[in-house]
Amino acid sequence: MSYARVIHYATSILCCNKGSMDFLQLHRKVFQRFEITEDDFWYIVRKCPRFAVAKNTSDRTSEEWSSDYMIVAKTSLRICKNYTKYECSDCQELHLCKYFVYGNCRYGKGRKQCKFSHNVRSEHNYPLLRECTLHELHEDDLFLLLLQNDPTLLPEVCSHYNKGAGPYGACTFKASCTKLHMCQHFIQDDCMFGRKCKRLHTIDEYGRRMLEERGLSGDVIHDLPDVYRNLFRLSTYTSREGAAEPVVRPTVQSEERSEICLHFLRRNCRFQDQCIRIHFNLPYKWEVFDGECWRDLRRMEEIERAYCDPRNTHSPGSRPVDFLAMRRDSDPVRRLSTASSVTKPSHYILTTDWLWYYKGDHENWIEYGRPDDKQRVTSVVSRELEAAFLTDSSAEVTVMKGHRQYFLSFQDMYQRNPKHNTKRRVRRRPRFVSITEVENKIAR
Known part of the structure; x- marks a missing residue:
C-alpha cells in the first residue's frame, strides 16, 4: 500500500470536511478506499507533517478513544506577501492573487485580466505544490488549506468584542470594526454557554459585510467559523511541537487490528507478540461487539461457509448474522481475514481468494x-x-x-x-x- 496515496486521500477528505475531522471518522472514510488498520493510520497522522493532532474538547457521547482527537490538515506553504508588491521574483512561496484564493477576484470574472496569477499550476507554483505533494489537490481544497494555515490571510478576532457587556462587548468601533466579532471561547472549543452564549458563534450580517469588503466570497465566509477553530488548533499544535510526544494515544489491543498474520498460520511469525497483525489459526475470524470488546463468534466455520455462498444474506441458527448489515441482532459483527490473494505472490498459501x-x-x-x-x-x-x-x-x-x-x-x-x-x-x-x-x- 502506498502511504503517499493514503496521505493525499486523507488530506482531500479533511479539506472537503472544512479542514478537520475526529480520528475515528477520518479513518472510516479512508478505510473505504484503503484497508489500512487503525494502528497504521494513527502512525501516519502522528508522523506526517501534513496533519496536526489536536485534543477534541467538544461534547461527545462516544467512548471511543479516537474521538478524543481531531486531525487537522496542515501545510507550511504560504502565499508570497511580496508578490503583489512586485518585490519578489523567485521564492519558496506561492505567487497567487490573494482575492483569487478568497474566491472573489473582481478581475477574474470580468473582461479585464487580473495583474496577478490565477494559475496554481504555473511554472513557479507547480514545483512548490509538487514538493509539498499538494499538486493533485483540488483547487478549492488547496485554498481552504492555505486559509486555515496562514493567519495573515484573514482578519483577527476582535479581543475587545470578547470583553465587557452589550452586543459589541467593549469594542468602540461596533458594527464598523474591521476585525471579526466572534466568541473567542467558541473558536477555542471551550465555550461553556453553547447556544445560549451572548457572543457570536456564527458570522452575522455586519461581519459578512466586512468580510465581503475584504474580498472574501460567500462560500469562504460560510466556512470561516471552522477555519478559525482550525487556525487555533494549529497554533496550539505548533506551540507544543518539539515536545517528545505531542499526544499520547491509549494502547490499542491486538483485537483492534484487522488482518490475520499469514506467517503465524504457517507457524513461523518471527515477531510473535509484537506482530502488528492478528494471530489466529484460520484465515478468517468472525467477531461480535458486546458493548465492551470484540468477541469470537461460535460456529465460525459454519458462518464462513454460509457467507461464502453469494445467495445467502444470513447465517444459519437461531441468532443469525445479517451479512448485509453485518450485525447479529443489534450488535455489530465483523469478519477479519488474511490479505487478498491479488496482493501477494502465488506461492503464498491461505491468502483470501x-x-x-x-x-x-x-x-x-x-x-x-x-x-x-x-x-x-x-x-x-x-x-x-x-x-x-x-x-x-x-x-x-x-x-x-x-x-x-x-x-x-x-x-x-x-x-x-x-x-x-x-x-x-x-x-x-x-x-x-x-x-x-x-x-x-x-x-x-
Whole structure:
C-alpha cells in the first residue's frame, strides 16, 4: 500500500470536511478506499507533517478513544506577501492573487485580466505544490488549506468584542470594526454557554459585510467559523511541537487490528507478540461487539461457509448474522481475514481468494468470467475486479458480455445496463476454506 496515496486521500477528505475531522471518522472514510488498520493510520497522522493532532474538547457521547482527537490538515506553504508588491521574483512561496484564493477576484470574472496569477499550476507554483505533494489537490481544497494555515490571510478576532457587556462587548468601533466579532471561547472549543452564549458563534450580517469588503466570497465566509477553530488548533499544535510526544494515544489491543498474520498460520511469525497483525489459526475470524470488546463468534466455520455462498444474506441458527448489515441482532459483527490473494505472490498459501458475482435472471448468482445459462461470459474475471477494487473502492468498471456493455459500480455494488437503464446486484464473497483444508495446506 502506498502511504503517499493514503496521505493525499486523507488530506482531500479533511479539506472537503472544512479542514478537520475526529480520528475515528477520518479513518472510516479512508478505510473505504484503503484497508489500512487503525494502528497504521494513527502512525501516519502522528508522523506526517501534513496533519496536526489536536485534543477534541467538544461534547461527545462516544467512548471511543479516537474521538478524543481531531486531525487537522496542515501545510507550511504560504502565499508570497511580496508578490503583489512586485518585490519578489523567485521564492519558496506561492505567487497567487490573494482575492483569487478568497474566491472573489473582481478581475477574474470580468473582461479585464487580473495583474496577478490565477494559475496554481504555473511554472513557479507547480514545483512548490509538487514538493509539498499538494499538486493533485483540488483547487478549492488547496485554498481552504492555505486559509486555515496562514493567519495573515484573514482578519483577527476582535479581543475587545470578547470583553465587557452589550452586543459589541467593549469594542468602540461596533458594527464598523474591521476585525471579526466572534466568541473567542467558541473558536477555542471551550465555550461553556453553547447556544445560549451572548457572543457570536456564527458570522452575522455586519461581519459578512466586512468580510465581503475584504474580498472574501460567500462560500469562504460560510466556512470561516471552522477555519478559525482550525487556525487555533494549529497554533496550539505548533506551540507544543518539539515536545517528545505531542499526544499520547491509549494502547490499542491486538483485537483492534484487522488482518490475520499469514506467517503465524504457517507457524513461523518471527515477531510473535509484537506482530502488528492478528494471530489466529484460520484465515478468517468472525467477531461480535458486546458493548465492551470484540468477541469470537461460535460456529465460525459454519458462518464462513454460509457467507461464502453469494445467495445467502444470513447465517444459519437461531441468532443469525445479517451479512448485509453485518450485525447479529443489534450488535455489530465483523469478519477479519488474511490479505487478498491479488496482493501477494502465488506461492503464498491461505491468502483470501475473493470472488465476484452478479445476480442472474433466475435468482441465481454467476461468478464473473463464468458462463451464464446462455453460455455468455463477461470480459472480466474475479481476480481483475478484485485488483481494481483494491486500487479504488469507489471506482466504476466497464464490463462487456457479448455485444452488451455494463458499468459495475464498487460504491453501491450494482452492475448497470446504460441502454435499458436496468441494474443487477453485485456481491464480493471469499472462496470457502474449511478447517480441514487449512490444516492440510499447512501440513504440506
